[in-house]
Amino acid sequence: MTAASSKPDLFSKFDPLIQQREALLASGVEDPFNLVMEKVLSPTQAICNGRETILLGTYNYMGMTFDPDVIQAGKDALDNFGAGTTGSRVLNGTYQGHRAVEEALKEFYAMDHAMVFSTGYQANLGIISTIAGKGDYIVLDIDSHASIWDGCKLGDAEIVPFKHNDIEAMEKRLRRIPEGAGKLVILEGVYSMLGDIAPLKEMIAVAKKYDAMVLVDEAHSMGFIGPNGRGVAEEQGCLEDVDFVIGTFSKSVGTVGGFCVSNHPKFEIMRLVCRPYVFTASLPPSVVATAATSIRKLMHGANKRQHLWENSRTLHGGLTALGFELGTSEPQSAIIAVLMPDLERGAAMWEALLHEGLYVNLARPPATPAGMTLLRCSLCAEHTAEQVQTILGMFKRAGKTVGII
């Protein structure tokens, strides 16, 4: 071995993943994590590899990306305010549009305070690490999103995970926390890998019994679940017991950005103490303008919500009838996860669907729970009933070709 090759390489920790990836690509399969959309035709269709493709793997639940009012608001803001703010919200980066989108969020959720971050990832990172500090305890579902875990890591609180959606396990952890310590319980409305929802009403009641504050990430439910699209907590009638709702503009809202809404009387101090809010550039004016317009339209999205539920039920029922194993026994959200026997057949099925003209997400560990490989389908309110039938036909042919059904 030469001296050069024995030098420590900081990349050597990635070798197992590099090898696994090379083996998968050597099998001739298209790279499932490097798909390029050459042209996007609508919320549900794009050109991929020169082929017209139905999109069933985006988080564009309400189809707002191509809404004409949303697009016009973005163009107007570009013309009137320029391409970017070049600064932090606390210095030169708060424009009228940032205030306007926070007003829209306060109205949407009927809450007193709204704070917008540059992404949902940063909203979790910022709020969690800032409110739960040294000597405090965070009790969280083990299947929490990476941004929640990273928010925990960035802060100094004690981290106490519990088994996914297990109310008793959560209570057991809360009971053991020393008296007088600050407690934050973190839950999600919809868990994005399997598309299952949390029993928030019961869990929040337990959290309150132990005087814990509650943060719920409603990234995948905003705009869709609940009578006003406020999320699973609204649907289950417990939104007023949630201290902090975290959300994103990158899903139903159809653009990019993150936020926290709250009724906590001291919430505004967050704008000075929350580092992932202070030490980064604010969203461009065009982005906050599209977000505000989209959020205001989502307040009147009842018909779209109803159609999206129909799509979810039809796809779930159809895939079950074809013999696929799904992540939930009933459709609980706009995400339908199809369980694959292993990564190889999952990748083969993903590719067969792409050749049929259908894009879904291939999800694999460590993003997935329990080492599962999933084909994650996420529906859009703009998918027509005919498109859903076409999708079922594609699944049937691909499933038979790959030998999964």
Ligand code: PMP
């Ligand atoms: N929370 C959850 C539950 C998510 O699934 C995601 C993104 N997939 C985020 C937060 C982060 O949102 P963003 O894309 O705005 O960073």
